[in-house]
Amino acid sequence: MPLKFKSVPGSVTAPKGFLASGVFCDIKRLGTGKGAHRPGKRDLALIVSEAPAAVAGMFTTSQVCAAPVKISLPRAKKARAQAIVVNSGNANACTGAQGLRDARDMAAIAAGILHLPANDVLVASTGRIGVVMPMTNVKKGIHAAAKLLNASVESAHHAAEAIMTSDTRAKEVAVEFKLNGVPVRIGGICKGAGMIQPGMSATGARPAAAPALHATMLGFVTTDAAIEPRALKAALAEAVAVSFNRIIVDGDMSTNDTVLVLANGAAENPVVKTGASNFNLFQAALNHVCLELAKMIVRDGEGASHFVTIRVNGAKSFADADAAARAVANSSLVKTSWFGGDPNWGRVLAALGYSSARVVEEKVDLAYSAPGGKARLFALKNGQPTKTSFAALCKMVAQREFDLHINLNLGKSGAVIYASDLTEEYVEFNKGDISDPASMGG
């Protein structure tokens, strides 16, 4: 059973010693047309630790990665950092040498105002690809955001709003727990909506078992826990592996996926180290925060009307279980059938059949349940339809959230993927509005 963690209000400013803000500086500029992307809405955020903090980052493994990823990746490899500057409305991707200069300048501007070494500021962007950053606006925005930096719940919420693109709501979470008797907090914000099948690594190199991965998702986590940088990097890699890297909205991986965590030690707990007794508890708490944020991304996926947890078991290897779950989650036919409330297990079986996972039709069990529910409604046993009525299956799939259980009965490995369905609203949203080039998210 996963541990329970006490929720507390707010997000990135819930831990001690963190400030945040979010402002509007019109980064889209042209964003006034019919399809205008959140005109007048906040589009630049700052997250700052009052003291130098341990840092860790996970980044898109796409070969076409945005300038801010190229700047932040080496900075996240260091032991320490202190601030993050983020914008929405422009991905600063496919922008060449100018893009690199702009990303570096964004960090340098923030560093100048905050009196920090430039290398201690990380940067992230999300929005349309291939458009040069409007640096005059960005500079104004950073100055405005710096003035508003604040430890309030409201300021953190403004930061959460400022990183949104096609998200319909801000995504925030914060928990408190005790490490060696000392209260510690972890808080986080994220954005998602489209281009969601992240597959991040700390180096940008694709992990062996990783999928072809895709999304623009950004996540920023803060904690006042005292933790060694090496332990923080290990914990974030594990947390991302079981959360953000396990969600699929549309199977497109972004050029900009980034998750960053800052840990400033303000809680003054005994320092968390890999192998120490308090590491596992910190890991569990970080996993919880990342998974809660990741699930918010799926639930708020572009046009999503269903949230389906695909639980594959009985695979010969984790890679097989993962490939099987991702094939189902990425099948347009499966995703549209969920939208229609159609328990079309034939399409699920077809997706398993063409996945790279070893599958033997005659061995597959397939069942539905309420989220996390023990009572399973079997549609297939040993590859054969059961006597479960079609109406009963329809009733289950008509729920907004349900679990799909697949047992390949070939081995002992399992994998979970959190997926949304494919709806007309997704298509309507993503076909863009060519009357307004700036309205189209990357």
Next chain:
Amino acid sequence: MPLKFKSVPGSVTAPKGFLASGVFCDIKRLGTGKGAHRPGKRDLALIVSEAPAAVAGMFTTSQVCAAPVKISLPRAKKARAQAIVVNSGNANACTGAQGLRDARDMAAIAAGILHLPANDVLVASTGRIGVVMPMTNVKKGIHAAAKLLNASVESAHHAAEAIMTSDTRAKEVAVEFKLNGVPVRIGGICKGAGMIQPGMSATGARPAAAPALHATMLGFVTTDAAIEPRALKAALAEAVAVSFNRIIVDGDMSTNDTVLVLANGAAENPVVKTGASNFNLFQAALNHVCLELAKMIVRDGEGASHFVTIRVNGAKSFADADAAARAVANSSLVKTSWFGGDPNWGRVLAALGYSSARVVEEKVDLAYSAPGGKARLFALKNGQPTKTSFAALCKMVAQREFDLHINLNLGKSGAVIYASDLTEEYVEFNKGDISDPASMGG
């Protein structure tokens, strides 16, 4: 330049010595609801050679393959066959031992009526997965179809209609050309619409360079050419590799994909053999017929409003070129942007970035042209946006058909993929109608 072949009217009965028919026998039975699948429309076809014919087949490489595939695959490996029985409305997939018996019986019933060895009749099915075949209706249908067997253009058209599922029109082609001075014909019919990313092989084993492949597409080709069975098998493998295996509608591979060819030698040309001088010409003609049919599938893809030919060049290997083109063709974000007429090359670059192909952002050239057109409108050179106006790019992408040229500038290999866009109509169609379980295609 591809050779030109003279079109002739009709399809599978255009070559000498072939008969065909298509009838309605209500294979869906329950197909009377709101979403009913072509109620009253033909759903069973026969294609028969008057004399024993050389045979070759290519089949889905899915691990979950339908009963008719299991029956027809070994029969297509033989030297000779004489008839094909096909139904739409029921895929006879995931139907266990009963499904195998039913597929074998379908062939046996046809063989009995036609006085042929049962092994000389091949069988194919398409439709909903996981429903047992209504054999009483099927038997009636085969008897009715056998009575109507005819060499007319109309009968072939009836056969083409009878294999349709969500197709909006019958797909037929026939050509005539000379082999060693003797007139020879090749004709064919096919069906597609959804679950389209075929990746067939002659053995059901996935070719090394093949994608995860998906579709229900059926194709049936006849020719009066005299050709050695071994040469026919080689020619079909090559023809499918450059046609049906290069199309993508929705990236879902079917349990039922099948292409069969019968060659009865009625034209009395000098026998085509591998390595003989007439082989290349036969190959070119078969490629032409299969490619024409394959393109019809993409143009008639479920809800498709655009037909895009993706031409990748400059890849380090064919596998890389193929992976790059398929990543673009399968990206939901790229496909929806085409639907919206949005030249969103950022999404194309993002898809290239997460593909398994080696890609260096700074080297990529990207251009649009009219179909097969020489005049290219460059959006990107060396990974940098060109000065081509957004309006000019929009005008190109607004065309119903256009070519997307991608040069990775890393090597000498290329690949072509024919793709459709992703529209609201696709989602509307595939969400199904749960008031009518039989209405939902597999």
